Amino acid sequence: MNYSWHDEEALSYGIINISAANIRPWPVFQSELTSQTLLGTIVPVFEERNDFLLVRNFDGYRGWISKHSIVRVTREHAEKWHSGPRVIVKTNYGIVRQQPDESSEILADLVPCAVLGKLESTLGSVRVALPDGRSGFVPEYVVLDEAVQKKIRADWQQVLATARNFLGRDLTAPALCRPFSVC
Numbered sequence: 001m002n003y004s005w006h007d008e009e010a011l012s013y014g015i016i017n018i019s020a021a022n023i024r025p026w027p028v029f030q031s032e033l034t035s036q037t038l039l040g041t042i043v044p045v046f047e048e049r050n051d052f053l054l055v056r057n058f059d060g061y062r063g064w065i066s067k068h069s070i071v072r073v074t075r076e077h078a079e080k081w082h083s084g085p086r087v088i089v090k091t092n093y094g095i096v097r098q099q100p101d102e103s104s105e106i107l108a109d110l111v112p113c114a115v116l117g118k119l120e121s122t123l124g125s126v127r128v129a130l131p132d133g134r135s136g137f138v139p140e141y142v143v144l145d146e147a148v149q150k151k152i153r154a155d156w157q158q159v160l161a162t163a164r165n166f167l168g169r170d171l172t173a174p175a176l177c178r179p180f181s182v183c
Contacts, residue, residue: 004058005078010044013078014055014070015131019111021069023061027052035061039108040086040115040131042078043070071131085118087126087143092165100125100137107136118145 005013019039024031027049035057037043043055043065052064053072073081094110100122108130110116116138117129125137154162 005042005044005056005082006075007044007046007056010046010075011048012045012072013075014043014045014053014065014072015078015081016041016043016065016069017071017131018069019109019114021065023055023057023063023065024052025063027054027064029066031064034063035059037065038111038114040081040117042082045070045072073131081117081131086146087116087118087128087138088146088149089114089116089138089142090144090149091142094138094142096128096130096136096138098136100127104137107134110138110142115146116143 016037016039020036021038022033023035023037025034037055037057041058043057045053045055046062047054048067049064051067053067053070054062055065055070056062089110089112091110092112094114095106096108096110096116097104098107099105117131119127119129119135121127121140122137124140126140126143127135127137128143129135152158
């Protein structure tokens with residue numbers, strides 16, 4: 001099977017484990033922020049230096065990411081994550097909680113287009129898997145099955161409605177959505 005994230009030169013692979021991971025041109029925190037990648041994104045890992053990993057993002061950009069932002073995995077594990085049932089965050093913000101109620105412990109915050117493993121649907125919520133193996137719940141309205149999302153063909157009204165969701169936001173920040181997604 002052909003995966004866009006596969007690279008013969010990779011030492012290993014990683015799956016982003018925080019809502020938005022910063023990518024820098026140099027392996028130090030004082031280095032400028034040049035890009036970001038989102039929760040659930042698979043990246044090939046080419047080198048490790050200090051607390052950083054040299055990765056290639058889905059858009060081809062190579063840079064350094066904090067090793068605390070990522071779960072390192074084998075190629076087989078990455079393939080399993082990629083091919084398993086997944087959901088995509090469709091709202092501007094969301095939260096994964098330990099249990100499907102508002103008072104439950106928060107496990108992770110979510111941004112548009114983040115990807116989670118789908119374990120099961122329950123009444124009003126979806127049980128999801130995080131890349132590090134933890135599982136929790138998100139409200140059903142926050143996510144969309146990836147299989148359904150791939151079938152969506154956006155028209156100009158959908159694009160305009162999506163754009164309106166970002167009014168008042170800093171649009172000079174790095175783009176969050178993957179290419180061709182309707183987030």
